[in-house]
Amino acid sequence: MRAPSGPEIAVGDVLLSVENVSLSFGGVKAVTDVSFDIRKGEIRAIIGPNGAGKTSMLNVINGFYHPQQGRITFKGKARGHMRPYDAAYGGIARTFQNVALFRGMTALDNVMTGRSLKMRRGFLWQLLRHGPALAEEVEHRHRVEEIIDFLKIQDIRRVPVGRLPYGLQKRVELGRALAMEPELLLLDEPMAGMNIEEKEDMSRFILDVNDYYGTTIALIEHDMGVVMDLSDRVVVLDHGIKIADGTPDDVKKDQAVIDAYLGVAH
Amino acid sequence: MFYREAGQFKTTYAADSALFPILQDKIGIVLILFVAFILVPLTASDFAIDSILTPILVFSLAAIGLNLLTGYTGLLSLGTGGFMGVGAYACYKLATFFPGINIVVLIICSGFFAAAAGILFGLPSLRIKGFYLSVATLASQFFLSWCFIRIPWLYNYNVSASIEVPTRTLFGVPVTGPTATPATRYIVVLAIVSIMTWLASNLIRGRIGRTWMAVRDMDIAAELIGIKLYQTKLLAFAVSSFYCGVAGAMLVFLWLGNAESESFNINQSFLILFMVIIGGLGSLLGSFLGAALIWGLPIVLRTVPGFFNLSIKAATVEHITFMTLGALIILFLIAEPNGLARLWQIGKQKLRVWPFPY
Ligand SMILES: Nc1ncnc2c1ncn2[C@@H]1O[C@H](COP(=O)(O)OP(=O)(O)OP(=O)(O)O)[C@@H](O)[C@H]1O
Ligand SMILES: [Mg+2]
Numbered sequence: 001m002r003a004p005s006g007p008e009i010a011v012g013d014v015l016l017s018v019e020n021v022s023l024s025f026g027g028v029k030a031v032t033d034v035s036f037d038i039r040k041g042e043i044r045a046i047i048g049p050n051g052a053g054k055t056s057m058l059n060v061i062n063g064f065y066h067p068q069q070g071r072i073t074f075k076g077k078a079r080g081h082m083r084p085y086d087a088a089y090g091g092i093a094r095t096f097q098n099v100a101l102f103r104g105m106t107a108l109d110n111v112m113t114g115r116s117l118k119m120r121r122g123f124l125w126q127l128l129r130h131g132p133a134l135a136e137e138v139e140h141r142h143r144v145e146e147i148i149d150f151l152k153i154q155d156i157r158r159v160p161v162g163r164l165p166y167g168l169q170k171r172v173e174l175g176r177a178l179a180m181e182p183e184l185l186l187l188d189e190p191m192a193g194m195n196i197e198e199k200e201d202m203s204r205f206i207l208d209v210n211d212y213y214g215t216t217i218a219l220i221e222h223d224m225g226v227v228m229d230l231s232d233r234v235v236v237l238d239h240g241i242k243i244a245d246g247t248p249d250d251v252k253k254d255q256a257v258i259d260a261y262l263g264v265a266h
Numbered sequence: 267m268f269y270r271e272a273g274q275f276k277t278t279y280a281a282d283s284a285l286f287p288i289l290q291d292k293i294g295i296v297l298i299l300f301v302a303f304i305l306v307p308l309t310a311s312d313f314a315i316d317s318i319l320t321p322i323l324v325f326s327l328a329a330i331g332l333n334l335l336t337g338y339t340g341l342l343s344l345g346t347g348g349f350m351g352v353g354a355y356a357c358y359k360l361a362t363f364f365p366g367i368n369i370v371v372l373i374i375c376s377g378f379f380a381a382a383a384g385i386l387f388g389l390p391s392l393r394i395k396g397f398y399l400s401v402a403t404l405a406s407q408f409f410l411s412w413c414f415i416r417i418p419w420l421y422n423y424n425v426s427a428s429i430e431v432p433t434r435t436l437f438g439v440p441v442t443g444p445t446a447t448p449a450t451r452y453i454v455v456l457a458i459v460s461i462m463t464w465l466a467s468n469l470i471r472g473r474i475g476r477t478w479m480a481v482r483d484m485d486i487a488a489e490l491i492g493i494k495l496y497q498t499k500l501l502a503f504a505v506s507s508f509y510c511g512v513a514g515a516m517l518v519f520l521w522l523g524n525a526e527s528e529s530f531n532i533n534q535s536f537l538i539l540f541m542v543i544i545g546g547l548g549s550l551l552g553s554f555l556g557a558a559l560i561w562g563l564p565i566v567l568r569t570v571p572g573f574f575n576l577s578i579k580a581a582t583v584e585h586i587t588f589m590t591l592g593a594l595i596i597l598f599l600i601a602e603p604n605g606l607a608r609l610w611q612i613g614k615q616k617l618r619v620w621p622f623p624y
Binding site: 062064083084085087088089093094096100101102103104105109112113114115116117119121123126127128129133134137138141142145176177180 | 278279280283465468469471472473474476477479480482483484486487488489490491492493494501548
């Protein structure tokens with residue numbers, strides 16, 4: 001999978017770096033002076049107790065929130081003020097903690113919308129839906145069907161997603177993000193509220209995406225078992241502060257992390 | 267039994283996303299077009315054409331326009347009447363300035379003026395949403411209504427303050443003005459509505475339709491997958507108003523023959539909105555069904571009692587119409603927000619599995 005623009009980054013090099021980022025809402029400090037990086041090709045987990053600032057961190061990365069301080073460098077370029085669609089064009093896709101699908105549209109159409117930014121034919125062609133416009137539609141449909149096969153959601157293609165069970169919605173949402181062929185995929189608790197089997201399926205999909213497509217993944221997850229199995233490196237936040245950063249094994253042994261998760265008073 | 271896709275396999279994605287994927291639907295639409303274009307003009311009475319069919323088609327087009335904006339993009343507009351008016355007055359002025367240009371071309375061109383007005387009055391949608399946006403469109407409705415009354419230039423300083431449609435021909439046959447027959451005007455309206463419905467369905471099935479619906483369902487997620495909200499919303503306003511504008515121009519030039527500012531006031535906006543709600547938000551078919559129901563109901567109420575030799579006063583009919591419509595709207599909002607179009611779909615689904623529903 002290739003992002004539309006920017007220099008090629010070799011596997012293992014820094015794809016995105018977050019430097020001294022602070023974000024607050026009025027008086028609430030969501031993220032305080034956090035720095036870490038994400039290397040190309042890795043699965044990077046972001047963990048921490050409730051309210052640690054994990055979602056806020058993702059929102060900063062894809063331009064939804066603007067940090068008061070700090071710097072974000074993506075593919076070697078420091079980023080200025082940007083809108084969420086700039087992140088999309090830059091090759092960043094995400095899923096949401098509370099599924100954010102287009103509820104009135106079918107699963108197929110939801111995944112197809114992920115291709116919007118890759119479709120070029122203008123208004124007049126769309127109006128006629130012939131020749132190049134139809135060819136483009138079919139070409140993207142092929143890619144989307146590949147994703148649908150990959151995620152094993154063939155039989156719910158035509159179902160409006162509002163009627164699907166939660167686990168499948170999460171899968172469709174992953175499909176929509178994959179359809180963007182992102183370079184960096186941000187997953188906010190992709191397994192929240194799932195049973196064991198669904199979690200296993202989803203873990204498999206995440207590993208496969210990482211393997212086959214080489215997509216770099218930043219993953220927020222509460223289930224420590226999943227985090228240990230999936231991720232290459234883990235960054236731990238607590239009350240908006242980074243308290244640990246390293247391999248799953250290192251992090252697991254870290255006293256600050258143990259304290260944070262056991263709820264030791266600060 | 268008779269309506270099902272058994273044995274009809276779609277082997278390409280193009281065929282899969284075709285407008286009428288099932289053979290029975292294809293036959294159906296050909297039949298409908300045959301009846302509408304050939305049988306009706308040959309057999310129907312002038313009364314049936316001019317007071318039932320033509321207005322239903324005109325209102326259907328306006329309903330499609332509003333549906334693109336409200337049903338597909340989720341932006342509730344109360345300014346439909348105003349945008350129809352922009353189309354009507356623009357067409358009138360164009361016909362005055364360019365008497366040599368074909369009137370059908372002018373009717374279509376007037377849509378562009380309505381589209382421009384739509385973009386202008388759609389600008390607030392970039393900052394405000396929901397209820398507040400509706401109020402903004404309401405304000406645009408009042409502003410436009412004011413213009414239609416207060417700017418005499420728009421109606422060529424006629425003392426009656428109304429538009430009088432001049433006679434214009436197409437291939438030598440009068441299509442507008444007092445000498446044009448109802449059947450001729452009907453065919454022109456039908457042709458325009460058919461083509462524009464087809465174009466709208468093309469838009470809806472493709473990228474643009476998906477971006478509209480994405481913005482309707484969850485604008486934040488839409489933006490995060492690379493959809494530019496301002497472009498998407500303004501395009502919806504432009505296309506929607508274009509449709510309403512053409513409908514407004516047709517209303518005057520191909521149906522009524524003359525019109526005053528009242529034809530394009532807030533009542534018109536609500537009428538079209540009710541058609542969309544009853545027909546079904548987010549359905550082109552629903553736009554036709556809603557227009558047919560709302561326009562047809564009073565006619566039915568007026569004529570049916572006659573068959574039983576009952577006489578009901580005109581005023582009573584009007585009251586009954588209002589009450590029935592009100593009840594229907596509330597009923598649909600509560601019980602079937604997807605309107606008649608959804609009922610039609612459910613019916614089709616039942617037919618597909620008939621006679622063995624399980
Ligand atoms: N839009 C916002 N306005 C105000 N406060 C916010 C906003 N978003 C997040 N916060 C606050 O920022 C802090 C961090 O929230 P965040 O959602 O990032 O945590 P989280 O780590 O994702 O938690 P969880 O595990 O519950 O999802 C919380 O105190 C939250 O109340
Ligand atoms: Mg969160």
